[in-house]
Amino acid sequence: MSILVNKNSKVVVQGITGSEGTFHATQMIEYGTNIVAGVTPGKGGQTALESKVPVFNSVEDSIKETGANVSIIFVPPPFAADAIIEASEAGIELVVCITEGVPVHDMVKAKRIIDQNKTRLVGPNCPGLITVDECKLGIMPGFICKKGNIGVLSKSGTLTYEAIGQLVNVGLGQTTAIGIGGDPIIGTTMIDALKLFEEDPETHGVVLIGEIGGQMENDSARWIKENMSKPVVGFIAGQTAPPGRRMGHAGAIVSGGDDTAEAKMRIMTECGITVCESVADIGEKMKAALKN
Amino acid sequence: MKIHEYQGKDIFKSYGIPIQDGYVIEDINDALPTIEKVQKEFKTEAVVVKAQIHAGGRGKGGGVKYSPTTEVALENVKEMLGMNLVTHQTGEDGQKVRKVYITQALDIKKEFYCAITLDRSQIKDVFMVSSEGGVEIEKVAEETPEKIIKVWIDPLVGMKSFHAMKLANGLGLTGEAYKTALKVFIKMYKCYMGTDASIVEINPLILTETEEIVALDAKFNFDGNAMFRHKDIAELRDTNEEDPTELEASKYDLNYIKLDGNVGCMVNGAGLAMATMDIIKLAGGEPANFLDVGGAASAETVKNGFKIILSDPHVKAILINIFGGIVRCDRVANGVIKAVEELGLKVPVVVRLEGTNAKEAKNILSLSGLDIIPANDMKDAAQKVVNAAINN
Numbered sequence: 001m002s003i004l005v006n007k008n009s010k011v012v013v014q015g016i017t018g019s020e021g022t023f024h025a026t027q028m029i030e031y032g033t034n035i036v037a038g039v040t041p042g043k044g045g046q047t048a049l050e051s052k053v054p055v056f057n058s059v060e061d062s063i064k065e066t067g068a069n070v071s072i073i074f075v076p077p078p079f080a081a082d083a084i085i086e087a088s089e090a091g092i093e094l095v096v097c098i099t100e101g102v103p104v105h106d107m108v109k110a111k112r113i114i115d116q117n118k119t120r121l122v123g124p125n126c127p128g129l130i131t132v133d134e135c136k137l138g139i140m141p142g143f144i145c146k147k148g149n150i151g152v153l154s155k156s157g158t159l160t161y162e163a164i165g166q167l168v169n170v171g172l173g174q175t176t177a178i179g180i181g182g183d184p185i186i187g188t189t190m191i192d193a194l195k196l197f198e199e200d201p202e203t204h205g206v207v208l209i210g211e212i213g214g215q216m217e218n219d220s221a222r223w224i225k226e227n228m229s230k231p232v233v234g235f236i237a238g239q240t241a242p243p244g245r246r247m248g249h250a251g252a253i254v255s256g257g258d259d260t261a262e263a264k265m266r267i268m269t270e271c272g273i274t275v276c277e278s279v280a281d282i283g284e285k286m287k288a289a290l291k292n
Numbered sequence: 293m294k295i296h297e298y299q300g301k302d303i304f305k306s307y308g309i310p311i312q313d314g315y316v317i318e319d320i321n322d323a324l325p326t327i328e329k330v331q332k333e334f335k336t337e338a339v340v341v342k343a344q345i346h347a348g349g350r351g352k353g354g355g356v357k358y359s360p361t362t363e364v365a366l367e368n369v370k371e372m373l374g375m376n377l378v379t380h381q382t383g384e385d386g387q388k389v390r391k392v393y394i395t396q397a398l399d400i401k402k403e404f405y406c407a408i409t410l411d412r413s414q415i416k417d418v419f420m421v422s423s424e425g426g427v428e429i430e431k432v433a434e435e436t437p438e439k440i441i442k443v444w445i446d447p448l449v450g451m452k453s454f455h456a457m458k459l460a461n462g463l464g465l466t467g468e469a470y471k472t473a474l475k476v477f478i479k480m481y482k483c484y485m486g487t488d489a490s491i492v493e494i495n496p497l498i499l500t501e502t503e504e505i506v507a508l509d510a511k512f513n514f515d516g517n518a519m520f521r522h523k524d525i526a527e528l529r530d531t532n533e534e535d536p537t538e539l540e541a542s543k544y545d546l547n548y549i550k551l552d553g554n555v556g557c558m559v560n561g562a563g564l565a566m567a568t569m570d571i572i573k574l575a576g577g578e579p580a581n582f583l584d585v586g587g588a589a590s591a592e593t594v595k596n597g598f599k600i601i602l603s604d605p606h607v608k609a610i611l612i613n614i615f616g617g618i619v620r621c622d623r624v625a626n627g628v629i630k631a632v633e634e635l636g637l638k639v640p641v642v643v644r645l646e647g648t649n650a651k652e653a654k655n656i657l658s659l660s661g662l663d664i665i666p667a668n669d670m671k672d673a674a675q676k677v678v679n680a681a682i683n684n
Contacts, residue, residue: 078520103518104410105488108447111415127617141617141648156563158615162670165615165646182562184412211563214412237566240551240573241582248547248562248584250517251412256430261570278574279567280671 003151003176003196003203004094004120005070005135012037012068012092014075014083016048016055021074024098024139025049028072031136037062059090072128072137073097080124081106084187088119095187096137097124104250107185114187121187125250127157127179140177148173150286151197153190154209155182155216155249159237159279163207166283172290175203182211182249190220198228205231205290207282208273210264212238213252217264225271231289234273235282236261293514295528296344298393300510303525307483309476311507314395316344323369326394327362334396337361341368344391346533348511349379349428355389358397365394390532398506403496404463405429405440406477408484416444419451419481421459425496451481465499472505487525488518537603544596546585553578555681556601556610556639558594560585560619568613571670577678580607591627598631602639609640609681611673616647625653629660640665640680644673 011028015021016038026049029035037056038048044057056062059071071087073080073095080099087095088110095114102124114121122129128138132147144161146168154160160179167174175197180188190208197203206228210217217236224232239261241247243254254260258267269275274289276282301311313334315326330339343355350356355377359365369392376386403425411418422440424432432439441462443455456477460470476497484492493511500506519526531539541548547562551569555577559565562584569579581601585593594612601607614624628643644667645653657664665680667673 077517101517103488103521104490104515105447105485105518108410108415108417112446112448115415139618144617144647154563156561158559158561158617159563159567161615161617161647162564162567184410185415209563211566219413235567237563237570239570240579241566241569242549242551245549247549247566247582252562252566278671279571280669280674 003131003193003200004129004178005131005137007032007034007134009070009135009137010034010036010066010068011070011072011137012039012059012062012066013053014039014059014071014073014087016040016053016074017043018074022049024074025053028136031142032133033135033137036066037068059087059092063090063092068092070094070137071096073099075099077101077103081110084110084121085113088114088117092119094120094122096122096126096128097187098126098128098138099123100125102183104184107183111185111187122178123181123187125183126181126186127160129176129178131176132174138179140179144168145177146173148175149202149204150174151200151203151206152177153193153197153206154179155211156209156237159209162279163209163282166280167207167286170283170287172283172286175200182251184214184251190216191223194220194223194228198230203230205233205286207286208232208234210234210236211249211252212236212241212247212254212261213259215259218258218267221268221271221273224273231292232273233276233282233286233289234268235276235279236264236268237279293516293519293526293529294346294533295512295525296346296391296530297342297510298344298391299528300512301507303483303487303512304507304510307479307486309479309483309507310505311510312340312395312398314339314393316391316393317369318391320370320373323366327365327369330394330396331362336396338397339365340395340397341365341372342393342395343372343375343377343389344393345377345382345387345389346530347379347381347387349381350377353377353379355379369394387533398498398508399501400498401501402499404498405432405495406459406480406497407491407493407495408481409491411444414444416446417481417484419443419445419455419459419477421463423463425498429495445481447485451478467503469499469503469505476505487512488515488522489513490515537600540603541583541600544593544600546583546593546597546600548600549582550604551579551581553580554606554608555677556580556604556607557613558583558585558597558601558610559613560615564613564615568611568670571674572611572678575674575678577674577681580604590623591630594624594627595631595634598635598637602635607639608684609642609677611677612641612643613670613673614645614647616645616650620649621645621647621653622649622656625656628664629656629662632662632664640684642667642673642677642680644668644670
């Protein structure tokens, strides 16, 4: 078991003929992901990745021909929100949008549509997710993961890798690692992902990595206190970030109301989460938390 | 992306939002003719002289001056042009005033606050108004939150008259002013949507003695990611208002923010970059910057990163922290060596490389003969770079 994706997921790659799409689709297939189709408007009927993957003009066509039920998006920012809406309207169950730099106004509208259609979206501006040894849906380096019982949930890409690296070093493998992205509007929230980890019998504990800006970590902490039976180890990046400055991610900005690292760490601690003051402690703290 | 008040007012004008109008000058020689032009065109002896900088709090800092006569106006312009205006948003050094906006003076009966922004938790736009205009809205929110009236707008539906009515009623407006306010609010929302703004704020929006509704200020912040479809707005960017080093970094596609410490850092990924700053602090040091080199840490990026970090004279040591996913650590290592050789670095460099080809990378660094301090993990790296900064 795992969350969201497994070896049976049938994946369509939107933007498969672009350089990013081609590179990462190749990497995903190498990891074992079942990529059944690609979509590039105007290139329907062609093939991609050395004739291995059929290309369609639309997501709808790709579903008809291949039964794809999961989509991953590598299209440029001006068209990414459209691609999300297209996948959702076509009936895709899970959409992962890797694209960075999607205009916020576009995302607000896309988010309201996918919520109406009950489509699950991960991202945008995220590294995607990986169910260890089964399915990689995104740009994470698969080789750093090891199969095991920890769920990893994060707003950041390389910080997720850091956490995975530390877990492996202390002998802990992962079920699924998911990067939800650091944009102001994202599809799958921390609580959404926590629910899935809580329901997954193979996941025994969760590493939760947040950052400054927004209320998601605080909402998650309160949800964890009420609903989560599994140990959670948390880290918040940006303890030294100056207020009012956007720290790389569009959503990572301290603008008041308990959105500082300090406030989030305090609220998480109050809610019973093991909070790491130092990023270097994530692995050890998870190991200790599992023993309790 | 931010713009100046006079530019914001031009945008308001194009959406039919009534503004306190005027002309902007950069040259003191234009002062008198411009003052006279404003007086004549708007039929007023009194004018207002307003410093154009991006930071807020101009009024309190002496950047907005009511000028009852031509002589006073001229004096105020002279004083303001070229001054370093210090407000609560500029920091101690202040911001140099390069442009001054000379506007008509209006008789104010009431001052309101209004703003539109995104409510991340509701996934809707929120339109806020308050009868407490002209003061800091944060203060109102804290002390008298009941004086802020809010409506949430689904962008798929748009702003409806009932939204506008709730706002206008909340401000206690009646008669013609009420009707005008409804129109102004709807236009403001159109403007927010049409410009891909992340915030549109008018503080104050005023009711004049003659019952007119007028925007006395215009504050915008735009979504930089949407500027590809707003070339006209992108052109309004005033790079004089930005930190020169951050501007230089953006030319290399590097995400850099200067801080006050002496430990420089170069990291791939925003989250890891923040965590690196944090662990430097925990190790007893102070980070000199935030620097995310992004997904492609090539030799060129590393070199440019060094240049940017070293333009800050306070930097005593540098930490490079790369977790290679798609990025190959051996390539980063070669990049570091090349950059160190080319730039002849005088400060100690601690390097921590993890992930793809990390082992090869460590070999490359140790065989290079260069004075690069290798680190095994983040804790080790932070301790080593802080010690190096102290000893340098």
